[in-house]
Amino acid sequence: MTEADQIKTFKDFLVQYxxxxxxxxxxxxxxxxxxxxxxxxxxxxxxxxxxxLRTNQRVSQRFHEFxxxxxxxxxxxxxxxxxxx
Amino acid sequence: xxxxxxxxxxxxxxxxxxxxMMSDMYNRLVSACHRKCIPVKYHExxxxxxxxxxxxxxxxxxxxxxxxxxxxxxxxxxxEAEADLTKINLQDKx
Numbered sequence: 001m002t003e004a005d006q007i008k009t010f011k012d013f014l015v016q017y018x019x020x021x022x023x024x025x026x027x028x029x030x031x032x033x034x035x036x037x038x039x040x041x042x043x044x045x046x047x048x049x050x051x052x053l054r055t056n057q058r059v060s061q062r063f064h065e066f067x068x069x070x071x072x073x074x075x076x077x078x079x080x081x082x083x084x085x
Numbered sequence: 086x087x088x089x090x091x092x093x094x095x096x097x098x099x100x101x102x103x104x105x106m107m108s109d110m111y112n113r114l115v116s117a118c119h120r121k122c123i124p125v126k127y128h129e130x131x132x133x134x135x136x137x138x139x140x141x142x143x144x145x146x147x148x149x150x151x152x153x154x155x156x157x158x159x160x161x162x163x164x165e166a167e168a169d170l171t172k173i174n175l176q177d178k179x
Contacts, residue, residue, distance in 0.1 A: 023119075024127075027125040027127065028127065043127075044127045045127075046130070047127035047128065047129060047130045048127040050130030050131075051123060051127060051129075051130055051131075051132065052119060052123075054130070054131065054132045055115065055118070055119050055122075055123060055132065055136075055140060056115050058132065058137060058140050058141070059111075059114060059115050059118055059140060059143075059144055060111075062140070062141055062144040062145070063111060063114065063144060063148075066144070066145070066148050
């Protein structure tokens with residue numbers, strides 16, 4: 001992995017981190033009568049984060065499955081048109 | 086889609102663009118399916134059964150739509166290119 005790739009990965013991670021904070025803040029925090037996080041809010045944000053990561057994991061699995069099928073189809077098509085037997 | 090000039094620098098640029106586009110598409114896919122399948126009540130950290138099934142279907146549908154729109158778009162641009170060609174041919178005949 002080159003340095004440029006590592007920087008890109010780190011940047012992607014930071015973007016993801018910001019997105020997750022925004023999402024879970026918006027979904028979990030509605031009450032501003034206290035400056036401290038309430039236990040229920042804390043639980044909600046932690047669950048929100050874990051659930052998002054699991055969602056990402058599952059979507060990634062399905063995405064790769066589709067990707068594999070599409071690649072196989074492309075390969076088969078290329079072979080078919082390459083040597084018409 | 087046909088790449089007209091195959092010099093290595095341009096090819097690499099096209100490939101990088103393709104990867105970038107793919108990861109952008111993936112990020113949008115995750116956001117869209119999370120928004121549509123996961124209710125904002127975060128009572129537990131695990132994915133529920135219904136949520137999991139929804140995510141699976143959501144991914145399949147999203148990619149289906151992506152493919153359909155891609156085909157439509159390339160048909161449209163192909164149609165335009167052909168229309169341009171016939172236009173040029175007509176002008177040549179005059």
